[in-house]
Amino acid sequence: MTYVLLAGGLLMVSVILAAVVARAAGRGTVRWGAVAAAAGVLVGLTVVFDNLMIRLDLFTYAPHLISGLRVGAAPVEDLAYPLALVVVLPPLWALLTRSGGVPVGDLLRHAFLVSRPVSWINTAFPFASAVVLTTHEVDWLLVVGTFYYLVPYNLAMYGINDVFDHASDVKNPRKGGVEGALLPPRFHRPLLWLVVASNVPFLLVLLVAGSPAARAAVVVSSAAVVAYSIPGLRFKERPVIDSMTSSTHFVSPAVVGLALAGARFDGGVLVILTSFFLWGMAAHAFGAVQDILPDREAGIASIATVLGARRTVRTALGLWTAAGVLVLAAPWPAPLAALVAVPYLANCAPWYGVSDRTAAGTNRAWRRFIWLNYGCGFLVTLLMIAAW
Amino acid sequence: MSGPWYLVCLLAGILCMLLLDRRFRLFFWRAPAAAVLVTLAGTGLLLLADAAGIASGVFLRGPATIASGVVLAPGLPLEEPVFLLFLVLCVMVTYTGSVRVLAAWRGRRGR
DSSP states (O other), X not given: OOXXXXXXXXHHHHHHHHHHHHHHHXXXXXXXXXXXXXXXXXXXXXXXXXXXXXXXXXXXXXXXXXXXXXXXXXEGGGGHHXXXXXXXXXXXXXXXXOTTSOOHHHXXXXXXXXXXXXXXXXXXXXXXXXXXXXXXSOOHHHHHHHHHHHTHHHHHHHHHHHHHTHHHHHHOTTTTTTSOOOOOGGGHHHHHHHHHHHHHHXXXXXXXXXXXXXXXXXXXXXXXXXXXHSTTTOGGGSTTHHHHHHHHHHHHHHHHHHHHHTOOOOHHHHHHHHHHHHHHHHHHHHHHHTTHHHHHHTTOOOHHHHHOHHHHHHHHHHHHHHHHHHHTTSSTTGGGGGGGHHHHHHHHGGGTTOOTTTGGGGHHHHHHHHHHHHHHHHHHHHHHHHHO | OOSSHHHHHHHHHHHHHHHHHHHHTOSTTTOHHHHHHHHHHHHHHHXXXXXXXXXXXXXXXXXXXXXXXXXXXXXXXXXXXXXXXXXXXXHHHHHHHHHHHHHHHHHHHHO
């Protein structure tokens, strides 16, 4: 790609974004006269300081990739940078500060709560450990990917979920309290835009940086996030597919990490990933049991409303057992991770004979999960260090 | 004259922009949360352009002795995101300042 193409592309993307955002901000909110004045000032400053920076040898350009048109020493393409910003940022600023819009500070506070900070680690850790165990080094892709699976990915997963579950969540006394944040409807649209804006750039980087296998993993991962709760697909309301999709949310970051790092998907890796997947399905299925009655009242289907409380709990116990047994087949020291299944089984076993009527009581075990995950995550980390 | 002088200049530039911002309540001192989002968006957009330029071999690092030499990713020196941050602040202070100046002119002419 030549610099002309890059600069032209940047300007085109900026103009399109600016048009869309300016429309959303409303007529008269962007002061285009001030934009023109600022553009003039910035072009002047850029010409002066770009020449200075180039003469100080801070950076150069591949001579065969630039147009050769220069202002002094500066390639004319460099002007695309300030021009892109002065076109795209004033509309964004107008949109975010317009009167009558939602206060951005409140939006960010809601977004923080909606993204479930307690659970951030559940998706960032599988990604980061998969990359580090493969490459044995810290590079920019590890940092960028870990940040993505720490924050924006969770904002997308839980944000889309909370927006489209709002109607049924209102009817569930458990939500809106400690375990789920009810998002006021006026924040729904801005939050979805925040999800798009915070996810798309990272996904572009991951897609471009990866092999075809890594790209496929990224696409599957993002599709699972969207399909889980978006109207029309609503995988969360399709029994069994709901547990599989939920598990994909946590396993796919590890698969993306392995593929990006160029790991070989041999038998041992596949066994560990499958075991992790079964573990994730069990966790989802068991978690759905506590909501059986409110879900049925709201007309929502889940693995638990279809199988019933008792059979769902037993399925979860079976899946955890299978996960523990399966990992015994992985190369040493992974079989030690089979022990991690034990506390989950012990936590869930008292509800072996639960009925739909008493299903809500499983919430006590569910709340212990968050801390079990941290403890068991710690044990698994020790194993990974041992395997290093 | 070797040393991380480029970085020092950029940080000084950022400081100056923030002082202007504070004095005239233009950007962070007017709507902090919105300013944070605008800053992240602008810096992110240009970092993507940088990544494309580095990956396609257009941008090359120079042999400057005033650079810190710290590299964040292949072809991306520590100073680059700091420069982009500075550029975003400069653009927004210039724009919001222009809005103020043009309004003042119009007000004077109207009287």
